[in-house]
Amino acid sequence: MRSAVFSALVVLVGFAAACSSTTPATTAGLQHVLHSGVVRVCSTGDYRPFTHRSASGDWSGLDIDMAHDMAARMGVRLDLEPTTWANLIGDLDTKCDVAMGGISITLKRATQAVYSAPYLRDGKAAIVRCADVWKFQTLGDIDRPGVRVVVNPGGTNADFDGERLHNAQVVTYPDNNTIFGQLTGNAADVMITDASEIRWETSQDRQLCGVSLDHPFTFEQKAYLVPRSASGLQQWIDQWLNIAQHDGTYAVLSQKYLGAVIGP
Structure with a gap:
């Protein structure tokens, strides 16, 4: 079954590439992955429920499970590469084929890399x-x-605070895996982040509650990132996502990690 799905995806990507008259360079990313037998996925490992890397190096999360499914359908081995939000684009261009892990679509990132189709709607x-x-x-x-707002550096949370907060005290905290302890420990009063992350954290710690979850401050969507030169790989990922969203794969993982099936 997996081989049939893979064959269908390759045909679809090839057809799309032919119709758009792309040059061989635009499919270099896909062909490199297929020929090497490895897909390298960059992830921060610090953004539950999408990506988490434990102290022992074990990975988990919705997008980690999706990355495993992607590699299995592609018929290649998955290599997970740790990165940071500040270095995400640079690492994507130098050591990874795809970046996955709760990555919000922004116009700034869209000038530096190419997004897959969105798979989840979100907001601050x-x-x-x-x-x-x-x-x-x-x-x-x-x-x-007098209000202390804690933020992790280098991502869209920091961008939001810089653009929208003018009077509160913004306090940078470097470790997104332990940042919510700043709230429970009374070192900060508020953190502004994605509603999906808040739903996860409040389900894990009953001392914490969300505000404006049903009416977020912004509209955002999550997607996966590939280098600008890898349009063939981007097309393959779009076709895989479409299948995963319709054969129950994504629904099971969304229910597991988000408590509901949340689409784009």
């Missing part, structure tokens, strides 16, 4: 101590002098 919201929910009902409540 706030996470606070449950005892303080009444204090922070709106973005205006958060953006006040």
